[in-house]
Amino acid sequence: MTLTLLVKLFLGTLTTLQVSLIGVAIGTIGGICLGICTCQKTNWRIFKIYISVVRGTPLFVQLFLIYFALPQITGLAISPFVAGALSLGINSTAYVAEIIRGGINAIPEGQWDACVSLGYTATQTFSYIVLPQTFRNVLPSLVNEFIALIKESSVLMIIGVAELTKVSKDIVSRELRPFEIYLLTALIYFVITSSIAYIASKYEGE
Amino acid sequence: MIIAENIAYTPPKTDRPILQDIDLEIVPKAISVFLGESGSGKTTLLKCLVKLINTYTGLIRYAKQSRVGYVSQHYQLFPHMTTLYNCVHPQRKILKRSLKEAEQRAYEFFAKLDLIDLINRYPPELSGGQQQRVAIARTLCMDFQTLVLDEPTSALDPTSTQQVSDMLLNLKSCGYTILISTHDMPFAHSVMDYAYLMNQGKIIEHFPSGQIPAQSKLHQFLFR
Numbered sequence: 001m002t003l004t005l006l007v008k009l010f011l012g013t014l015t016t017l018q019v020s021l022i023g024v025a026i027g028t029i030g031g032i033c034l035g036i037c038t039c040q041k042t043n044w045r046i047f048k049i050y051i052s053v054v055r056g057t058p059l060f061v062q063l064f065l066i067y068f069a070l071p072q073i074t075g076l077a078i079s080p081f082v083a084g085a086l087s088l089g090i091n092s093t094a095y096v097a098e099i100i101r102g103g104i105n106a107i108p109e110g111q112w113d114a115c116v117s118l119g120y121t122a123t124q125t126f127s128y129i130v131l132p133q134t135f136r137n138v139l140p141s142l143v144n145e146f147i148a149l150i151k152e153s154s155v156l157m158i159i160g161v162a163e164l165t166k167v168s169k170d171i172v173s174r175e176l177r178p179f180e181i182y183l184l185t186a187l188i189y190f191v192i193t194s195s196i197a198y199i200a201s202k203y204e205g206e
Numbered sequence: 207m208i209i210a211e212n213i214a215y216t217p218p219k220t221d222r223p224i225l226q227d228i229d230l231e232i233v234p235k236a237i238s239v240f241l242g243e244s245g246s247g248k249t250t251l252l253k254c255l256v257k258l259i260n261t262y263t264g265l266i267r268y269a270k271q272s273r274v275g276y277v278s279q280h281y282q283l284f285p286h287m288t289t290l291y292n293c294v295h296p297q298r299k300i301l302k303r304s305l306k307e308a309e310q311r312a313y314e315f316f317a318k319l320d321l322i323d324l325i326n327r328y329p330p331e332l333s334g335g336q337q338q339r340v341a342i343a344r345t346l347c348m349d350f351q352t353l354v355l356d357e358p359t360s361a362l363d364p365t366s367t368q369q370v371s372d373m374l375l376n377l378k379s380c381g382y383t384i385l386i387s388t389h390d391m392p393f394a395h396s397v398m399d400y401a402y403l404m405n406q407g408k409i410i411e412h413f414p415s416g417q418i419p420a421q422s423k424l425h426q427f428l429f430r
Contacts, residue, residue, distance in 0.1 A: 110282040116257075
């Protein structure tokens with residue numbers, strides 16, 4: 001296997017990491033906001049509809065809607081990378097929101113009472129008391145979601161994002177060595193996802 | 207002082223009242239104990255008095271600048287903070303005290319309640335009695351003049367119960383007004399100045415501790 005191929009795979013890996021990282025960032029920020037808005041204490045139904053729609057439609061279709069349909073309506077062209085990151089983020093937001101919502105609802109009612117009786121405002125209660133405990137409780141589920149997101153980023157090849165799977169496919173179509181290339185690709189995904197799982201388990205232990 | 211007039215409370219989406227016709231006047235700088243069977247409305251009444259339930263009808267009046275602190279049955283310390291920080295954090299965020307000032311105040315009450323050895327421990331590492339005392343210390347740090355404790359000894363062994371009752375008597379002598387709901391009769395006997403008996407959401411009898419008539423329901427409840 002030539003150095004050029006390895007460099008191409010490395011660049012593909014970098015793109016996968018970049019697009020996933022943006023997706024995770026959007027998913028985390030959006031998911032926290034939506035999780036707060038849909039928990040038992042707030043229960044804003046409009047956001048529950050959003051979550052149902054996103055969870056009830058395939059990422060593939062969401063990707064096409066953003067990459068092909070959105071420019072048709074707005075008239076603004078959107079690059080494959082931006083469309084991909086946005087799709088991953090929007091999709092992840094719904095799943096993270098459900099994880100956060102479950103975590104918030106699991107905080108004992110007495111913790112809320114303690115905050116009210118001490119005099120914390122609602123914002124302080126969420127920021128200092130509820131969310132830190134929620135994150136600790138839902139960390140394994142969040143890590144699962146982010147690992148799934150990294151793997152799902154391979155779907156972005158369909159709109160031409162030069163991420164790891166697309167780069168591998170392009171190499172295979174030229175070199176005709178599917179076994180080595182796809183095995184190496186799988187290994188790279190495995191190293192990325194298991195590194196994240198390992199770091200998270202260390203943090204969880206602490 | 208707290209005065210409650212004609213308090214009634216029916217939870218949302220139900221038609222069964224939990225509190226009815228409650229009139230009471232809490233004597234300051236004394237320990238008032240609320241007794242009654244499970245479901246008689248003790249906890250709900252205390253939650254109304256500390257404004258954790260706001261949808262009651264009737265009127266609750268508080269003496270000027272009187273602030274009421276609440277310690278629930280399960281203590282509800284914040285598990286992600288050390289015991290010291292449990293006491294420092296609310297002071298910093300709510301009373302806007304400096305870190306030094308908040309820590310000084312916390313140390314003062316930790317010393318009073320014999321908790322100094324526990325300052326760097328996390329709540330899940332503590333026994334029930336220790337958590338109870340930390341929860342009370344946290345409430346005291348917030349300058350509440352009135353303490354409301356819901357079932358403070360429900361999960362405690364006799365030694366811890368004794369420690370809590372000694373501590374409450376000590377706090378009373380320092381001028382605190384204390385309200386307690388409990389099922390623990392020996393504990394109630396050891397601390398109460400005034401006793402209230404509740405049944406089906408009503409206060410059916412109340413007497414000062416030394417003047418409970420032998421034929422009263424309160425007496426029967428206390429000595430059964």
